[in-house]
Amino acid sequence: MEEEVPVRPLYRHVRDLLLACRETHADEIDCDESLGFMSGYAEALAEGREVPGALTKVLEHERLCSNCREDCRALVDVLLARQVQGVPGQEP
Numbered sequence: 001m002e003e004e005v006p007v008r009p010l011y012r013h014v015r016d017l018l019l020a021c022r023e024t025h026a027d028e029i030d031c032d033e034s035l036g037f038m039s040g041y042a043e044a045l046a047e048g049r050e051v052p053g054a055l056t057k058v059l060e061h062e063r064l065c066s067n068c069r070e071d072c073r074a075l076v077d078v079l080l081a082r083q084v085q086g087v088p089g090q091e092p
């Protein structure tokens, strides 16, 4: 019994994926930009504030980029630890 590989549906599927990929990249920021916004973003997270609109791009990037996700998590951890310790001069 011979099976034919359905090339066309597969091709269409790949093309859809590529198009989706290009669409997300149109509005995406890269790692450098993400790092630029990250301190403000991590501060908002650590303080339990809502992430400001401009920083939601970091959120989007973080979802796709495990490196930045880890960096951000580490940064939030540092900020939270600092809050708990009550470092002098950091109080409002």
Ligand SMILES: [Zn+2]
Pocket: 030, 031, 034, 061, 065, 067, 068
């Ligand atoms: Zn990244």
